[in-house]
Amino acid sequence: MPPLNDDAIVLRTSDFSETSMVVTFFTRESGKITCLAKGARRLKNPFDTAFDAMNVCRILYYPKSGDVLQLVTEAKLTERFRVDSTVAIYAGFHVVQLLNHFTENFSPQTALFDLTKIILNDILSLDPICRSASLEDPPEKLSRCLLHYELRLLQLVGVAPSLRECVECGEKIEVRRGARRAAFGMREGGVLCPRCRPGKTRVVSLSPEALGALQLLASPEERFWKRLQLSQKTLGEIRGVWNQYLAHQMERPVPIFQWLKR
Ligand SMILES: [Zn+2]
Structure with a gap:
């Protein structure tokens, strides 16, 4: 298969050999891929010091069907995640x-x-x-x-999770000030109305303020x-x-x- 160009976020890296590295990327066009980067641990390498987690780079790689490891041959750093704190x-x-x-x-x-x-x-x-x-x-x-x-x-x-309607019956859950606390079922995956709440386990409650904020977030x-x-x-x-x-x-x-x- 011909090589592919893609934008990629570095998720993680691990050493593969004395000179090579395995890099997991989340690419824009192909989703997550894991690549072998030959020579990436050498002082002089073709990867532009791009392979630190959270960096964004433009990569060239050879997709290999049926193989877990793809081969990345070039990388150009486009956004470095450099923070002090x-x-x-x-x-x-x-x-x-x-x-x-x-x-x-x-x-x-x-x-x-x-x-x-x-x-x-x-x-x-x-x-x-x-x-x-x-x-x-x-x-x-x-x-x-x-x-x-x-x-x-x-x-x-x-x-x-369902945050606006009851996850079981679809009834709208009130979040206005002064409304009662809403039940949230971990197993069901969302808020539960008072009719659907009984008998459920692993249920926690949320204030209308917290539920309203979650909806906006x-x-x-x-x-x-x-x-x-x-x-x-x-x-x-x-x-x-x-x-x-x-x-x-x-x-x-x-x-x-x-x-x-x-
Ligand atoms: Zn319900």
Whole structure:
């Protein structure tokens, strides 16, 4: 097969031999691919120091059908993920780890590629305010940005929870101020109306403020989620429920969430 050019986000790398490396990319046109990069560990190599996680590059690779490893022969760095704060680095790793977990090889997802690129840029731009923050207390803007990414990622891979209508019967769930707390079924994957709630296990409750915020954070439109400002209380409540849901979807505890208490 002829070689292909593609834009690619670096998800992870590992050493393969003394001179070579295995790189997992999320490409715009072909989705996730894993490539052998011969000579990438040599001082002089054709890869333009592009292979650090979260970097975006333009690659040339030879697709090999039936093979797990593709062969990447060229890479040109287009966007370097360079940040100073530990909080921003963790946030970047969090994004690529989730993307790696929820995607399959050769399953193209252009919208997911574009979204991830935007979010990595958002994290870069938040680096200055992350410098004075700690892992236990990340800036509100960053928490919001990551929640938006997580919600949209799950939408795009088809495992998003139902946040507006009862997941069982489709009845609309009220989020106006003063409305009662809504039941959220982890197993059912979304909110439950009072009629469908009885008898369900692993159900948590959400305040109307937290549910309303989750609905806006899940919106693809920037004007909805970027203009929000969430109190510590609401963020803490959202994280409490949302981390459980994500861990449930991932079928294992998510170590990186330990620092994302809010
Ligand atoms: Zn119902």
